[in-house]
Amino acid sequence: MLRFIYQALPGRVIFGAGSLDRLRDEIQRLGASRALVLSTPEQRDQAQAVAQRLGSRATGVFDQAAMHVPIATANAAREEAKRLGADCCVAVGGGSTTGLAKAIALVSDLPILAVPTTYAGSEMTPIWGLTEGGIKKTGRDTRVLPRTVIYDPVLTLTMPPMLSATSGMNAIAHCVEALYAEDANPIISLMAEEGIRALGTSLPAVMKDPRDIEARSHALYGAWLAGSSLGAVGMALHHKLCHVLGGTFNLPHAETHTVVLPHTVAYNSKAAPEAMARVARALRADDAAAGLFALASSMGAPTALGKIGMKEEDLDHAADLAVENPYYNPRPITRDAIRALLDDAFRGRSPAAR
């Protein structure tokens, strides 16, 4: 019998090729007139172009966004927002840039208008992260949830193919864990399954032709569904493991998700059969874990932690950290099984149900 709690999050989404044209109107709709445009140094040109398009409604560009939001960067951006008298932030970029806008909103309540250019999904979540002294703290706060999100697939055309593949697998990971979340519910499960389907079909097409706007649009649609799933329900073993590997061993975010996902899915496969059936159906595969591994491999994405910077001598420490604090997972967490999972992921073996 069905039993669930569903809490909808507020937010306005504008989707479609060319929708960036609506940015000025959307800022006005928020009642704002002095936007601080944020980006990474690599996307400064894109941010400048956005500021130019905003004309007098842009008050400046801050282009120092970096992975995992270092506290020094957050503080510099907060100061800049104050100095310029900004009344909203426009985040043009991936999860790192959205994360910086969230760090500003956390202390100032400035509304965020997000313009995502990857598939990470942060724009749909009330989750913030800040890194201080090598430790990444995360939390949930509705003040950091972007008020408006403009999804314009044209901005994703420049995303390098390999980032597209791994960022897409990161998005699929949000969908997969949403399907077996402690607080899973029918609405989010529909979105999550559709997200896997959309990404599973569009990512190979994006890899074939990164400038295929149809495929880019479909992938971004999947990313929206994935971000919505991540924002609505809790995550489990997969996100915990990736948090440990990224935070403590400094492994790259999207690649880590790509390598680990088939293994965490194999780990949970017997404990969450309905979720796995939905993943397999969405991928048109016989088995969820094998289907995910095949998808990543077919795109030439990394499949071994050893190839993305993990050291074999750190695997024991990673397993210790992954079992340190209890958290929800459909299958109980045991240190030996996690250590075995990490060994498979380190060597790039095909995923094995244990």
Ligand code: NAD
């Ligand atoms: P990213 O934002 O770090 O971007 C990676 C690189 O690609 C950057 O140099 C960026 O400038 C560049 N780039 C992005 N889009 C581009 C485009 N269209 N064309 C050319 N270059 C482009 O990577 P990410 O994977 O999007 O984000 C990772 C970060 O987001 C991590 O810190 C992760 O923890 C966080 N995250 C947070 C949430 C949340 O809900 N809070 C969700 C997902 C990810």
